[in-house]
Structures are given as structure tokens and as C-alpha cells.
Amino acid sequence: MKVLVINGSPRGEKSNSLRLAVAFLKGLGETETRYFHVAQKQIAACRGCFACWSKTPGKCVIADDAAEALRDQLWADVIVWSFPLYFYSVPGALKNLIDRQLPMSLPFMTERTDGCGNGGHPSRYDMGGKKHVVISTCGFYTAEGNYDGVCSLxxxxxxxxxxxxxxxxxxxxxxxxxxxxxxDMYLENVRRGGEEYARDGRIGPETRAKLSELLLPKEVFETQANASWGVSPDGQAKADETLTFTRQMAAMYRKESWDGKDRVLEIRYTDRDRAYQLLLGKDGCPVTEDCARTPDTVIETPWDVWQQVSSGAIRGDEAIMKGLYRIAGDFTLMMRWNEFFGAGGAKQE
Ligand SMILES: Cc1cc2nc3c(=O)[nH]c(=O)nc-3n(C[C@H](O)[C@H](O)[C@H](O)COP(=O)(O)O)c2cc1C
Structure with missing residues (x-):
């Protein structure tokens, strides 16, 4: 199977969406794959001259990288369109590439038979056997209701x-x-989707249902997302990165884990001379900088170590054994860490 991945994210290989596309490809199994990273290419906007329909049939007058994308589409069996959602549509650079596909059509008017709009143009090439997969991430808590423009396109x-x-x-x-x-769990489901697509020509209903589950519940995600900008509520002042990170962590707090007891967790970043308190309460987990309360649990850790523990790059228990960070006070909070701050998905609303 020959697969062309058209990556329309301006972030190129650092794209969130591309991570999903790569997971999908893993699921496809053995493929011959070409990547077309739009951000690394020269793709001018279509000039609207229609020369590709008259003077130079099938060929655009602009000499840039768009021709390579057209050639690769003719080569591929499967075209994976990978891009972020931008203003409820595709990013501009990708739209430019799509506009530049005009040489792939013939100029004549045809009727559509699929009930999708009125009017179309026949393809210059036999594209009947080509399959398309559209993969995209967006910034809002859910994809639902935000992809109408993309689906229409x-x-x-x-x-x-x-x-x-x-x-x-x-x-x-x-x-x-x-x-x-x-x-990682989501990417594994995308990989499974790719496997099913290779086998059955579509993502199965169970995997589809998993893929429409939220990574984090709406409220938790939005608190976390708002904290992640590291700026004051008026969007002006920049916050210290340790505070931003601690707020992001606090946003992952799951209120359902509250067992009738408020807990004060103090985190001291030993090499940054910064300390914060998180109050694990009934209604949420505020972060304070004054450390005025008596803590139940204290974590003393170099900044770098705590980052690695929270990302799962190193295991928390192993890091303690190796003396990379220290815990003082009530250890039960650590034992129940996943319950308090764990990764619980939620159904799409
Ligand atoms: C200019 C711009 C417009 C965006 N528009 C939307 C939008 O309409 N809806 C949305 O949910 N996210 C929007 N986002 C967020 C991106 O879709 C989101 O950050 C995505 O995960 C980025 O993916 P990438 O890393 O593959 O580029 C926008 C981001 C930018 C920079």
C-alpha cells in the first residue's frame, strides 16, 4: 500500500495532528510512505489565471512545490490529510495547496450525483481508486460541532x-x-483504527467510540488549558514557569477523589527556590504561593526531576528509591496519586 501523508500543520514535524497520523500509519502495517510537509515547501497561492485549464492543460504556470504534491497524489493509494483545525477550517497554507489542485480537474461542468452541492468538474486523472483519510486535532475541548467546515470541504x-x-x-x-x-492511550486507539482501516476499509464502531471520548473532562481541560498560557488573567504579565506547571498539574485534580478530608500538598522546587501549596478540596485544587498552611505532605524535588516524574519519563517510586526527590509527612497522598491527579477520560458531551 502506497501512502502519502500531507501534513498541513505550520509546526511541521512537531505537529500534534501528525502524531495521530503517524499512529494511524503504524496501524496500517507495511506501507510505502511519502510525507509532504507543507510548512517546508514553497506553495504560492493560486493566481486564478486558469492557464492549467487552457494554455498549459494539466500544468500550473507557477514553478514551485505544488507539482510534487500532485505527482505524489497520483502515486498514492491512500492520501492522509493531517492538519490542525484553524478557524473551523484547514490552515491557509494547506488551503493554498488544495486550490493549486485545479490542474487535476478538467474545466467542464458536471452534475454531482452524491447530493453534495451543485456542480463539479471531472477529474483529469482516474482518481476512483484513491482513498482519503482526514486526521486533525483542535484546541477546543471537543471536536464535535467544530468540523462542519472541514467536512463540507x-x-x-x-x-x-x-x-x-x-x-x-x-x-x-x-x-x-x-x-x-x-x-498515549489515545494514540494507541488511533493505531488500532489504522489496523482496522487496513483490514476492513474503515475504523470499527468500538474504536470510533473510543476516539470520540474526551481526553480530559471539559472543566478539567479548560482549567488546565487556561493555566498553561502562563500569563495573568488580563493576558499581560508572564508567570514563572514553575507556577504555570504547578497550576497545570493542579488542574488535573479530580474532585471526585475528595474523601471528606482537605489535604495540603506543598511542592518545593529545591533548585529553583520556589514553593507552592495545593489545597486538595471538595471543589477543586487552588494553588497558593504563600505556603501559609501546615502541609500534610511535602514534596522536595529538583524542577527537572518532577517534570520527568509527571510525564512518566521516570517512575515516581523508582525516583524516590534513587533519592532523586523526597517526600515528608503523609504518604497516602502519594499512594493514591492516580486517584487524585490521575488520567480519567470522559464521554463526549
Ligand atoms: C490560527 C489558529 C486558529 C485556530 N483555530 C481553532 C479553531 O477554530 N478551533 C479549535 O478548536 N482550535 C483552533 N486552533 C487550535 C489548533 O487547532 C490546535 O492547537 C491544534 O492541536 C494544533 O495542531 P498541530 O500541532 O497539528 O498544528 C487554532 C490555532 C491557531 C494557531
Missing amino acids: FDHMCGAGNYETVFCGEGELFRVPAAKPLT
């Missing part, structure tokens, strides 16, 4: 519903170390 381009999709909300979690257990 691909319905018109590929034929109504004639493509497979993976749309994932809370996309920025794919770069949050503390969310790695959750995002």
Missing part, C-alpha cells in the same frame, strides 16, 4: 462521506508531559 473534494476521519479535541494536550498517559 472534504465532502465536496472526495465525495460525501467518502473518506475516513479522526478528529480529536484538546489537541494541545499532546505536548503536555503530565498528560502523556492519556495521550
